[in-house]
Amino acid sequence: IIGGLLCGALVARLHKISVPAVLDLGSLGFLIGQSIGRWGNFVNQEAFGSATDLPWRMSSEATALVSSSGVHPCFLYESLWCVLGFVLLHIFSRKFRRYDGQVFLLYSLWYGVGRFFIEGLRTDSLITPVVPLRVSQVVAAAAVVASAVLLVVFRNRTALTGCGSAKIMELNSIETDIKPEAGMDAGPDYSDGTSTIFGSAEEAKKVLAGEPVRGGAEPEKAADEKPGPQPEEKADAGDSEKSEPSAGGKK
Numbered sequence: 001i002i003g004g005l006l007c008g009a010l011v012a013r014l015h016k017i018s019v020p021a022v023l024d025l026g027s028l029g030f031l032i033g034q035s036i037g038r039w040g041n042f043v044n045q046e047a048f049g050s051a052t053d054l055p056w057r058m059s060s061e062a063t064a065l066v067s068s069s070g071v072h073p074c075f076l077y078e079s080l081w082c083v084l085g086f087v088l089l090h091i092f093s094r095k096f097r098r099y100d101g102q103v104f105l106l107y108s109l110w111y112g113v114g115r116f117f118i119e120g121l122r123t124d125s126l127i128t129p130v131v132p133l134r135v136s137q138v139v140a141a142a143a144v145v146a147s148a149v150l151l152v153v154f155r156n157r158t159a160l161t162g163c164g165s166a167k168i169m170e171l172n173s174i175e176t177d178i179k180p181e182a183g184m185d186a187g188p189d190y191s192d193g194t195s196t197i198f199g200s201a202e203e204a205k206k207v208l209a210g211e212p213v214r215g216g217a218e219p220e221k222a223a224d225e226k227p228g229p230q231p232e233e234k235a236d237a238g239d240s241e242k243s244e245p246s247a248g249g250k251k
Contacts, residue, residue: 024104038075046124050066050123074122106151
């Protein structure tokens with residue numbers, strides 16, 4: 001995951017794309033991939049938890065080395081946790097996202113909390129020599145703390161591109177509900193949250209209504225409008241003006 005984040009950020013920088021915005025998009029993909037990938041632990045019969053008598057316990061030849069009654073299906077816990085996180089963050093990104101990078105910070109917070117407790121159930125993880133915690137738990141805890149701190153620091157940030165909070169999109173001159181007057185062509189649909197080509201929402205409404213915009217181009221005339229009569233060209237100056245007699249001519 002860390003390697004994928006670094007490579008994605010590097011590619012985004014090379015292509016001059018907003019790195020925080022790319023991380024927001026990638027966070028949802030991470031959750032989908034992790035929810036599916038954890039089932040590989042079930043296929044390989046690995047990364048399971050300690051003994052338990054819960055109804056959803058799992059048993060196999062590999063788990064019999066730990067308990068004959070059954071063990072915690074840690075792969076299932078993390079898979080469901082990631083699916084739930086994907087649903088919640090997807091809704092958040094469409095309705096409440098305030099700035100680029102916010103979804104990624106929430107992803108780090110959400111996944112870190114789940115990973116910290118799920119790793120505590122496993123029996124095959126490395127233990128740190130300093131504290132009685134697994135290495136994965138220490139990394140998860142650090143991610144949770146860092147994400148929480150950054151979410152507090154950036155709580156008033158409104159640097160948003162693309163979809164997100166309607167109020168923030170309005171502040172950033174992103175029109176989401178442009179409706180022309182009755183009888184006019186509906187024009188392009190911006191209800192999906194995409195940005196307009198205009199400087200502001202008011203300017204966009206004026207252009208769609210056919211009104212002139214100060215400092216901008218006049219609205220185009222209708223294609224079926226016939227041009228008015230053109231004024232006749234003036235006669236050539238040589239034909240209309242009388243020729244003057246030469247200086248040496250007779251009076």
